[in-house]
Amino acid sequence: MKVYKLTCFSIALIYPLLLVADVHIVDQKNKEFSTTELRVKVGDEIRFTNQDPFFHNIFSLSDTMFFDLGSYPQGEFRSIKVKQSGVIEVECAIHPSMNMKIIVEE
Numbered sequence: 001m002k003v004y005k006l007t008c009f010s011i012a013l014i015y016p017l018l019l020v021a022d023v024h025i026v027d028q029k030n031k032e033f034s035t036t037e038l039r040v041k042v043g044d045e046i047r048f049t050n051q052d053p054f055f056h057n058i059f060s061l062s063d064t065m066f067f068d069l070g071s072y073p074q075g076e077f078r079s080i081k082v083k084q085s086g087v088i089e090v091e092c093a094i095h096p097s098m099n100m101k102i103i104v105e106e
């Protein structure tokens with residue numbers, strides 16, 4: 001009985017860890033995003049890393065998620081956490097040719 005209780009207790013502790021959101025990395029290199037389309041789940045985190053020797057400024061005007069990460073230099077990243085499903089069109093304020101989309105699923 002003691003072992004049974006301990007097992008239940010352990011599962012109760014571990015279960016939330018299995019539901020932990022994923023972290024997706026999107027690089028910005030040579031004025032391009034490392035992917036043009038990314039599929040994620042609600043609750044996931046997306047990290048935008050700057051690999052270029054100049055600034056980028058990632059933002060989105062999408063209804064699904066509106067954000068502006070500001071400009072930041074090489075070696076740094078900014079991240080977002082998606083809170084609802086839908087499509088997020090991502091752009092760079094400094095380089096208009098840069099764009100990608102994030103498809104957020106339940």
Ligand SMILES: [Cu+2]
Nearest residue numbers: 056092094095
């Ligand atoms: Cu840029």
